[in-house]
Amino acid sequence: MDAKHPVQTTEKTLALIEQLIEGGPYGVTELSHELDMGKSAVHNHLTTLQSHGYVLKTDGEYQLGLKFLEIGGQIRKSMEFYEVAEPEVKALAAETGELANLLVEEQGMGVYLMRAKGDDAVDLDTYAGLRTNLHTTALGKVILANLPKSRVEAIIDHRGLETKTPKSVGTRDELFDALDDVRERGYAIDDGERLEGLRCLAAPVKASSGAVLGAISVSAPASRVSDEDLHGNLSERVLSAANVVELNINY
The missing domain is CATH 1.10.10.10 (Winged helix-like DNA-binding domain superfamily/Winged helix DNA-binding domain)
Incomplete structure (x- = not known):
């Protein structure tokens, strides 16, 4: 039916x-x-x-x-992407001292698979299973940047472009310009677009076919992440973690 x-x-x-x-x-x-x-x-x-x-x-x-938690845990445990990425997300959190996240796309929404807290991490409203609009997060934007344009258009048509903060992307033109920047850099940035005062940097994890499997990120208070950090050490660390996950999944 x-x-x-x-x-x-x-x-x-x-x-x-x-x-x-x-x-x-x-x-x-x-x-x-x-x-x-x-x-x-x-x-x-x-x-x-x-x-x-x-x-x-x-x-x-x-x-x-808690039966629902049992079901969610079993589903997550059966995902190869989660099993391979989990130790890298934890290592990234420990290395940076901040909050590291893992997210996938399902039915046009971002779904957090896990988060790991470093020693200095702030406690945000995210949790495993939380669903969020893709265009408002670095995690989501890096996934959108690696999807066919027709798929991105379909997601916009279905989910809209609701703004969470004054910095959120609010139009199609703004989003597609942002996705062009993501593809050029190889990573995405969320500078207070979902939560004011928070900066996040995300990198994609891809299958050997080139299809995007999900994204990994680090989030931190803006006061602790300068532009130099964002486009230097932090981007290198997140890209490296994503690369390790890709290698472990594909080879």
């Missing part, structure tokens, strides 16, 4: 899960109001999810269970 003919029961279950992701814990009445569903239907869906370990009930309120 394709997306043109969705299964209504599944749609309602997923709507409940999405609402629980957004907030909670929720009671049945509150969820019924938020989703415009009957209380009996909400209760039946929640009870089914609870019986399978996907939802927990405490004092009459429901929240997501």
Whole structure:
């Protein structure tokens, strides 16, 4: 059955899960109001999810269970890209003392696979599984720069170009100019485009075919990263880490 003919029961279950992701814990009445569903239907869906370990009930309120973490962990563990890149991301964090990240593209969004904190790293709002717009991050821009233009156009059409800060790319022309710069340098920079006061530098990881598998990056407060650092030692370190991952995956 394709997306043109969705299964209504599944749609309602997923709507409940999405609402629980957004907030909670929720009671049945509150969820019924938020989703415009009957209380009996909400209760039946929640009870089914609870019986399978996907939802927990405490004092009459429901929240997501750790079964979802188990699933995400198993999916990540099965990815060769993650398995090969994980030690390099950790080494990059230890070497720079900052926050190192690993991201892939899925359905036009960036998905963080992991992050590793160096001794001086700031604690950001990122976490494994977080989905973010590609055009607002160095990680995302370096992936977009290595995708066919038609694919980038399709992602823009689907996901838009929402701005997160005054420095965010907000138009197609700005984005394509930025992607040209990324291809020329070989790495991407996010200078306060997702979070003000934060600088990030990312490099792509490619398969032997040239297809981009994902991206690796380092993020740090702008006060600790000068332009000289950004285009010197930091870019060399991130590019080197990406190169090691490529070699280990391809050879």
